[in-house]
Amino acid sequence: MTRTLLTGNGAAAWGARLARIDYVPAFPITPQTEIIETLAGWIDTGAMTGRLVTMDSEHSMVTAAGAAATTGVRVFSATSSQGLLYGMEMLYAIAGWRAPLVLINVSRGLASPITLEPDHNDVLAARDCGFLQIHCATCQEVLDSVLIAYRLAEDRRVRLPVLVNLDGFYLSFTREPVVVPDQEAVDRFLPPHDPENIAFRAETPMSQGVAVLGGSAYSYFRYQMHLAAAKALTVYDEIAHEFADRFGRCHEAVECHHADDAEYLLVMMGSFATKAKEAVDRLRDQGLAIGLVRPRLIRPFPADHLREALAGKKGVAVIDQNLSPGQGGILHTELAAALSQGRPRPMPVLASFIGGLGGRNIGAEEFYEMARVIVEAAATGRPPAPRLLFSDEELREVRKLQAVARAAGRTGEERP
């Protein structure tokens, strides 16, 4: 075991190496490329075994990943943003093959307009494809989550591919201290993949993803994926507890920070949640009973865990680093749905904030202000209108750009 400084991308590559992966289909995209470069370097020098093949697109990359997984080998790949979307057709297809693999997504906002910096619309676009989703907040979590993801994907009760998400820049290019566990310890936690009846070989042909017309068989197979994903909640808890016993690091399906005795909560996912954690500590210094709740699992959605964490709270701010146009924050929507399905009564006042789109910073003052807003809303019992974190200074910057671009308003007054 060594403790060293690693970027999120470096931690992802270490996770793959320690998992003794057999096959990596690869295609570059910022801010992910460092992962496959690192693996390619290690395979080149013999530091690890396995085969890395550069593909001609993410569509063929995901296809190759799924096809390799049906032979029973351990498969790893990584992409980001537009790349994930380009492979989207095959994400749905290979999830239906019920062959396990782990895919990293390094979050980056989607076009248009184009950006390089992170938000979660890319990974959430893959929300319904059948891949399970683990969202990381630190570089350590990235390494650990790759190992946990293989256990989860390969579990016979689950057998679904797993997507591990880390935020571009804020994790991908950021170095933090990371404990790299010993290979022997990882081998004990993650033994070689037992593929059961996944055994495609050229000499013993089989059909994969067959056509089923009429709807009944289709319904059966799709709903089996749903049941397996739901089962993955229990399986995840088991694996996370075993991981904590072996390595001393606890990665629960939902991370709670000062949540038990809190009257108010911030809820968010991804690396920006560590900023929320810092704000919670500072607000606690001032005597406010506030906490943070961060779902690590997004698929399956840990509804029971979240209901329990939110039970009896007065006010909850949900901060979404994503936006579903015409609906709002995706986490807010899913959390509201989860709360409506049982306890707690009375419902906490739920406030929706959209922040961090395209990597826009969320400052400490903004977390303090969101806390003030939910305290006030809880006192009146009325949820505030959803809010985009955006200042008048930012609008002035946009106005300057619009003036250069000669974008015209209704009356055309901007056109010189």
Place this chain on the structure above:
Amino acid sequence: MYRIRFHGRGGQGIKTASRILGTALFLAGFEVQDAPRYGAERRGAPIFAYVRADRRPINERGVITRPDLVAVADESLVSLPMAGVRQGLDHHAILLLHSATPPDTWQQRLNLAGPVITLALPAGDPGRPSHTPAARLVGAAARLLGSIDRQALEEAVMRELAALDQDDLAANLAATLAAYDETAAHHGAVREGAPISALDYRPPAWLVLPFEEARRAAPAIHAAATSVAVNTGLWRTARPVIDLHHCHRCWWLCSTFCPESAIAVGDDRSPAIDYDHCKGCMVCVAQCPAHAIHVRPETAADQGERS
């Protein structure tokens, strides 16, 4: 917590400087976070990198808006708003920069309440440096923090520059350690900043974003040649200078090969370089058959030549 921001230009070793300082602090027993922030990934474009170090795990993330130390490899960036060098420079933050201009002049020029420390420019030919500009900067920054001993700094340089050949590594290491020694008078000058208080913070000036029709709100550029408004000449660390005494007036080679169309040929067949947009790629230098185009470092360019 220490919050340190490095500023420089692509190719000056700014990301590496942040990693050397990060590793040195890690070896000194700190929890560390270091990261570069790129925009346009090109030599000469302004970039920055930042380092946080604390005795307990770090939860802050992203760009440092309230630095304790701002270290600048290239003084030409200070007056460039897009480089963001001056962000958060208050009475407590130290500005460290490579400059022959004395600190009190910088203080007056920038109206700074906080201390300024200048680091002498390295000796030798600025066109053929033996080490990166950031090598000296990181040595001085380490000394200013006061919590990194010479041995930890040396070990950090060895680790982060392990991929260099022996001569380059030795030259950079020597430059870093020399700057560390030169800055002894300022040992431990940097003071750790406090976190932003949740009690008396300045509330964000949020607004409710108004609805606007797509003719304004679509991300489209309706005007032609808006890139003219972007002064890419600021990316240069060196410039091509045409010696008209030796120019053969071929009228087309340098101007045709210039990827930025930044060389215009006049009626008398004399080429002239648009320094507002020349990025300093030196393709023209390589193409000129008369060898009439020379390379001059920006720091050595005459005031009259400045764009």
